[in-house]
Amino acid sequence: MRKAISEFGGRAGDERLPGLVESAVGAAFQEFGGVDPYPGPFDKAAMLIRGIVGGHPFEDGNKRTGFLISALYLDQVGIGIPEELPDETYDFCMRISSGELKDIEDIAREYKALWERPHNSGSLKNNSNNNFIA
Helix, strand or coil, X not given: CHHHHHHHCXXXXXXXXXXXXXXXXXXXXXXXXXXXXXXXXXHHHHXXXXXXXXXXXXXXXHHHHHHHHHHHHHHHCCCCCCCECCCHHHHHHHHHHHCCCCCXXXXXXXXXXXXXXXXCCCECCCCHHHHHHC
């Protein structure tokens, strides 16, 4: 996270309450009666990003952390992180943070569209709209 802060700005934020982060991450991977309610990679990424971005477990850096954790998860399951992301990535995270976008199916669909969309902005590191990660 310190690398993300140095590249994108912001400050390290303490966890507001113990267990909030574990709860947000755990929710994406829980099963009920042996059934995974979020079987697809973008479903799980949607749970991760909503849990962190929408749940605000940190004093600062929730959008940055939620986006990076969910992107890292996608990368770990073989869906690489695009070198460039569309400008809409900022609005996507802001809508989750504000509660405007909260349905997991909707978040997963939009997340997948961001990953598949032709990228019309700068690189992830240099995109001026990526200051949401700060």
